[in-house]
Amino acid sequence: xxxxxxxxxxxxxxxxxxxxxxxxxxxxxxxxxxxxxxxxxxxxxxxxxxxxxxxxxxxxxxxxxxxxxxxxxxxxxxxxxxxxxxxxxxxxxxxxxx
Numbered sequence: 001x002x003x004x005x006x007x008x009x010x011x012x013x014x015x016x017x018x019x020x021x022x023x024x025x026x027x028x029x030x031x032x033x034x035x036x037x038x039x040x041x042x043x044x045x046x047x048x049x050x051x052x053x054x055x056x057x058x059x060x061x062x063x064x065x066x067x068x069x070x071x072x073x074x075x076x077x078x079x080x081x082x083x084x085x086x087x088x089x090x091x092x093x094x095x096x097x098x
Contacts, residue, residue, distance in 0.1 A: 029091050030054040036086050037061070041079075045072070057093040059083070069097045 019025050033054045038046045050062040059080075063069045072079065076095045084090050 036083055040082050059092045059095045062098045072097055
């Protein structure tokens, strides 16, 4: 049952409330993270990326290059901070590279 409010609301507020009430935030965050992975790390890394999944607060990334996996392992903290900054909230706390 919806609650009717007398004062007008912005569309952004209505959408945020809708996603929160219907528990859609996790799914939307997962979709955003997949897009941001490609955008922030570039096509070179994306070429070796097999899958990107967000489970809870852990980002699982499957890579086809062991050399790239080792390189990215050194910058895990930077990757976490870049992704969280773009998401404008702390969604990712850990990155697991496979």
